[in-house]
Amino acid sequence: MAPDRYPAVLFRAVTKSYGPVRALSTLDLCVAAGSFVALTGGNGTGKSTVLRLAGGLSRPDAGVVRVDGWDPRTAPPRLRGRVGLLTHDSGLYPDLTVRENLVLYGRLFRTPAGAVPDMVEALDLGAPLNRPVRELSRGTRQRAALARALLHGPDIVLLDEPYTGLDAGAVARLTALLARILSDGATIIAALHDLTPVDGVRTRLVELAAGRIHRDVPNPVAVQVGP
């Protein structure tokens, strides 16, 4: 868990443009360790950019990004091992099976031996485990991508539309998994269009418009953790 001295994620006056398109405009955002921020807003309001900047995959044009006090671009590699990022893409090799992909990322992230089976069970990936990712349906591929992003037990979880393509059962499984991760002390920032699945779990709602915070609404809830 991130030390209390530092916000889990801090954006200060962050601006980011892609060519002529301004994705973020002097954005200030401070996310406490252990919170679940639902990041919402219309298309092109900067949600994905926030996640990519926090994941260290992108550099801001101006402003400061900190993850647990570190600049994610120059932080020691071990910080990256504490971050789990799901982008629009699955991050899975289409010609490898689900198992081969998870084993690869498990070894790269030095996860414990039981991490892959645990994640397979949590996201119900037993049936497609030995199938190439290329052959999977959209929803199954999304579950495999989530397993990839969460496999190493990150304590800063950045998810871009994690519920995309999931059926009702998978939605419930994912929400339960996120609640469990949150109760373990992790910080979650999820870009979402539909907030319904996380209504009982999220602790804060941040709505972006034109690359800035348009609305910032707390949602203090008591999550029931346990069997």
Next chain:
Amino acid sequence: MTTPVTMPDVTTTPARIPVLDQATIAGPVHPRPGGRVPGGVRAGLRAAGLVAAKDLRLESRTHDAVGTVGLFALLILVTASFALPTGGPDRAGIAAGTLWMAILFASLLGIGRTQALESEEGCLDALLLAPVAREYLFLGKLAASLLFTVAVEMALVPVLLLLMQVPVGSGLALLLAALGLGTLGLVGSGCLFAVIAVRTRMRQALLPALVMPVAVPLMIASVQATGAALTGATVGANMHWLALLVGFDAMVLLVAVLAFPQLVEE
């Protein structure tokens, strides 16, 4: 047992977590110095090995980087052997030029394909999150591409010697040195520029356009050393070409390792 967990909030309850209130946003950013993880070299080399092994596994499924590309390179050799005058006194030079032309196009095509696999589903982004210094990921990609190119060369060289009727004899050591050093520099620069090219729409055309101007000194030295080897010349008589190749390789690898972490960022 059910345990209620109250979730902290940032903006409305600053008294609960004072360090995270609005004053924190306006105040110091708590900079932390960057640095390497102790034992990071071993972890990095392990990660490079995993990336290379992954590329080998993918190649065993797709046969793109060796199978398809190797066939393409063989076609270049065969076509050149019919199109060029291979019976004259300069056949060693022609053979060397033909060989390196085939190696150049084959390696760039193979590198472009393996790099495209990384961008197809955002896999490079996922790799970049691994807790190792990013230059090791480059080394993994480089190792795999080197293996693929060497595999293609192992098929090309015997065919070249057969088609062009050039004996190696005492020039074998020089030939191996020229192939090894030339391939390392070519693949190193190819892997570096592939990171740039893969983010563009014209990736297939852009990679050769970026690499070829840079690789001119390498190609000249490789062709000259290989041509000398095919006339039976020794390493000692061609140290200047090999020294040029060593210098080129060192420069390319240094630049690649330093630039890769910057190039992969948006």
